[in-house]
Amino acid sequence: MKLAAHYNRVNIIATLSVLVFGAIIYYFAINQIATKLLDDHLSEEVSEVLGYIDANQRLPKEADFDEDQTRFYKVNGKPLPTRFYDTVYIKTKLVSNRSGRAVEGSVLFKGDLYRFTIIISKEGTENFVQIIAMITLALMLGLFLILFLTNRYLLNGLWQPFYKTLGQLKAFNIEAPAKFLGGNTKVDEFKELDNAVYIMTNRVASDYQNLKQFTENASHEMMTPLSVITAKLDTLIQDETLQQEQFEQITDIYSAAGKLARLSQSLLLLVKIENDQIADIERLDLEQLVNEKLKQFQELFASKVIIINVSLANKEVQASRYLVDILLNNLFSNAVRHNVNGGRLNIYLNSGQLIFQNQGTATALDGEKIFDRFQKGNSSEGVGLGLTIVKNICHSYGWKLAYKYTDGLHTFIIQF
Amino acid sequence: MKILIVEDEQGLRDNMLSYLSGDNNVCESCGNLAAATAKLASYSYDFVLLDIGLPDGEGFTLLRYLKDEMRSEAVIIISARNSLDDRIKGLDIGADDYLVKPFHLAELKARIFAVFRRKASNSNNKLVFNEIAIDLNGRTVTINGTEMVLTRKEYDMLLYLIANKGKVVAKTAIAEHLWGDEMDMHDNFDFLYSHVKNLRKKILDLTTNDYLKSVYGIGYKFTDR
Numbered sequence: 118m119k120l121a122a123h124y125n126r127v128n129i130i131a132t133l134s135v136l137v138f139g140a141i142i143y144y145f146a147i148n149q150i151a152t153k154l155l156d157d158h159l160s161e162e163v164s165e166v167l168g169y170i171d172a173n174q175r176l177p178k179e180a181d182f183d184e185d186q187t188r189f190y191k192v193n194g195k196p197l198p199t200r201f202y203d204t205v206y207i208k209t210k211l212v213s214n215r216s217g218r219a220v221e222g223s224v225l226f227k228g229d230l231y232r233f234t235i236i237i238s239k240e241g242t243e244n245f246v247q248i249i250a251m252i253t254l255a256l257m258l259g260l261f262l263i264l265f266l267t268n269r270y271l272l273n274g275l276w277q278p279f280y281k282t283l284g285q286l287k288a289f290n291i292e293a294p295a296k297f298l299g300g301n302t303k304v305d306e307f308k309e310l311d312n313a314v315y316i317m318t319n320r321v322a323s324d325y326q327n328l329k330q331f332t333e334n335a336s337h338e339m340m341t342p343l344s345v346i347t348a349k350l351d352t353l354i355q356d357e358t359l360q361q362e363q364f365e366q367i368t369d370i371y372s373a374a375g376k377l378a379r380l381s382q383s384l385l386l387l388v389k390i391e392n393d394q395i396a397d398i399e400r401l402d403l404e405q406l407v408n409e410k411l412k413q414f415q416e417l418f419a420s421k422v423i424i425i426n427v428s429l430a431n432k433e434v435q436a437s438r439y440l441v442d443i444l445l446n447n448l449f450s451n452a453v454r455h456n457v458n459g460g461r462l463n464i465y466l467n468s469g470q471l472i473f474q475n476q477g478t479a480t481a482l483d484g485e486k487i488f489d490r491f492q493k494g495n496s497s498e499g500v501g502l503g504l505t506i507v508k509n510i511c512h513s514y515g516w517k518l519a520y521k522y523t524d525g526l527h528t529f530i531i532q533f
Numbered sequence: 534m535k536i537l538i539v540e541d542e543q544g545l546r547d548n549m550l551s552y553l554s555g556d557n558n559v560c561e562s563c564g565n566l567a568a569a570t571a572k573l574a575s576y577s578y579d580f581v582l583l584d585i586g587l588p589d590g591e592g593f594t595l596l597r598y599l600k601d602e603m604r605s606e607a608v609i610i611i612s613a614r615n616s617l618d619d620r621i622k623g624l625d626i627g628a629d630d631y632l633v634k635p636f637h638l639a640e641l642k643a644r645i646f647a648v649f650r651r652k653a654s655n656s657n658n659k660l661v662f663n664e665i666a667i668d669l670n671g672r673t674v675t676i677n678g679t680e681m682v683l684t685r686k687e688y689d690m691l692l693y694l695i696a697n698k699g700k701v702v703a704k705t706a707i708a709e710h711l712w713g714d715e716m717d718m719h720d721n722f723d724f725l726y727s728h729v730k731n732l733r734k735k736i737l738d739l740t741t742n743d744y745l746k747s748v749y750g751i752g753y754k755f756t757d758r
Contacts, residue, residue: 348638351639
């Protein structure tokens with residue numbers, strides 16, 4: 118749920134409860150005031166009636182006080198205290214009953230005690246309360262509508278800079294960082310956010326550039342001492358007085374130096390692929406490339422007596438020749454290196470998939486981990502980057518790479 | 534041949550110098566661009582081995598100078614940079630070859646050999662080692678007048694060994710030369726042994742001299758001594 122919707126919901130609930138609660142209190146207060154006014158009116162009537170009796174020395178007739186219904190009853194006993202109460206107002210003309218307000222009291226007239234009641238209609242007051250209620254309701258609805266519209270349009274507008282900033286963040290490309298423009302806003306919070314994002318993106322971009330440069334420089338710097346080692350070894354083996362054990366050690370040094378050089382090259386290549394620095398995309402005939410690789414690896418297959426089963430269909434891809442060459446190289450050498458002597462290697466290519474199946478260790482590998490950097494079997498001679506490079510090449514062209522272990526065959530599937 | 538080695542790493546420079554010297558080669562070396570420019574201004578060479586990353590500038594500058602002066606020196610760039618851009622740039626300016634560090638000295642010698650042969654006049658396309666004669670254009674080999682039928686790999690291997698004649702060449706160097714990158718992770722040289730065995734057998738079929746000597750499992754040496 119969006120923040121605006123959250124805010125809207127809370128806002129509406131709060132407003133609604135305040136309005137309903139307020140309306141109830143408002144209603145009772147107005148009622149109270151109206152009753153008080155009626156009672157004042159009745160008190161005035163009472164004094165008028167008493168004045169009338171005093172002046173005319175007779176009891177007024179019912180009709181003497183136009184709308185008010187005044188009645189006198191002769192009673193015995195003590196005088197009654199004056200009290201006000203709600204009652205029914207009988208409107209004789211319309212033969213209908215309305216709610217009314219009455220006052221009751223007693224008066225001494227010519228030695229007799231009379232009880233009197235004066236009833237007046239509440240109709241006017243009720244109308245008044247109704248009108249006030251209607252006005253209140255109308256105000257409530259108006260307020261509601263305005264709140265709703267404000268939230269919907271004004272708040273959405275207020276959030277626009279935020280979405281703009283968010284959009285720019287989503288589109289942020291570390292390789293070619295576009296200048297961060299921010300949401301162009303007057304809101305302090307968003308300004309602060311833009312500022313923070315601006316500083317962050319700049320820092321990330323420069324850190325990234327530094328790291329990239331460092332990786333490349335480190336890799337290059339590594340090559341020079343490695344070439345010194347190789348050159349020294351090449352010179353050293355010219356010495357005819359060396360013993361066989363020394364030659365064996367030199368072989369190991371050769372192998373270690375070679376591994377280090379390839380590791381460095383692989384890391385550099387990974388950095389380049391991850392940064393999309395290899396962009397020489399062209400149309401490639403994958404079938405032909407696989408066939409060429411098959412020829413190149415012939416001797417390796419022969420030395421391990423690997424039985425090859427190939428089924429290729431015509432397939433063209435848009436990619437860098439250099440990267441596809443590395444991809445195939447890694448898949449082929451992977452399939453040879455981990456194969457058993459006399460093992461099988463199946464290669465299938467169709468319009469949707471390139472599949473490599475090879476025999477090897479009799480257990481499935483961890484399909485999640487094998488593509489991670491430096492994941493390799495105990496017996497592996499590689500540097501553990503081959504499959505990571507394959508994965509990254511696939512990733513950079515939007516191809517899917519998957520691993521399966523079926524029927525004793527390690528299967529790598531590239532889905533175009 | 535007169536060779537100028539321009540390389541700032543002294544360890545590597547000295548080894549290149551000692552490996553390439555002899556065999557009628559005269560080698561000189563220097564460690565920066567200024568010294569190399571001075572040397573090239575005063576003397577002429579057959580070959581320049583040029584490192585791109587020098588302390589006082591890029592080797593490309595020197596390469597441009599040589600091309601601008603219409604000099605005839607063959608140039609092989611040696612560099613730790615293996616990006617496609619640098620290679621293309623180097624070869625575009627006019628380098629004859631581009632060798633990425635780390636490399637084997639045997640590989641360097643073979644490259645020099647190949648560039649030199651390519652640059653030499655067409656009449657000089659025969660390479661003779663005692664009774665072995667190689668026609669570089671036709672890629673054919675004859676021993677005592679009889680043609681020796683070689684596979685492509687065997688031919689390349691023979692040429693590589695002859696370019697490094699008298700030197701011990703490590704197995705890894707031969708494997709990298711013949712198979713290149715895809716050989717990467719194989720420390721198993723069985724596939725190499727069969728080619729060596731076949732080549733030696735084919736040579737011994739036509740002559741009694743066993744030129745191809747194996748050195749303690751570390752490599753091979755092509756020599757008549």
